[in-house]
Amino acid sequence: MNELKLRPSTDKDIKHLAECLRRDPWHRKEKLEDWVNVTGGLSTVYDHEGAIFHLAFTEEGRTLRLHAQFDPRQKFKTAHGIVVALGWIGLTAQGKFDKLAIWSESPDMVEFMRRLGFEREGEDFVLPLQRTN
Secondary structure, three states: OOEEEEEEHHHHHHHHHHHHHHHOOOOOOHHHHHHHOOOOEEEEEOOEEEEEEEEEEEEOOOOEEEEEOOOOOOOHHHHHHHHHHHHHHHHHHHEEEEEEEEEOOOHHHHHHOOOOOEEEEOEEEEEEEOOOO
């Protein structure tokens, strides 16, 4: 598998994000501006072939909320990328946040996140973040 990297989203990445939103039946009605203007910033996971998926973050007290959008045609690459990105997020968020939260209506995404250790908490799925201190 190719090396994955993370960067602040470029104009080209934002065009890819717009295409991903149009292709995704679960996010088709979302506004691109909401992703671009998210308070925690917009980032893109990519490899040598280009953008794979996009991440946006918001802070809710000691919870870090993750928003993710990917191209539904790249499920395998995205699954691998999510696992890698969760490691990056965990290392970065340690000590500042107690948990990572996502919300999804997609049964496939919910099942995948459950397999990664996320548990239902209200309408969200959360993953406790380990403390090192």
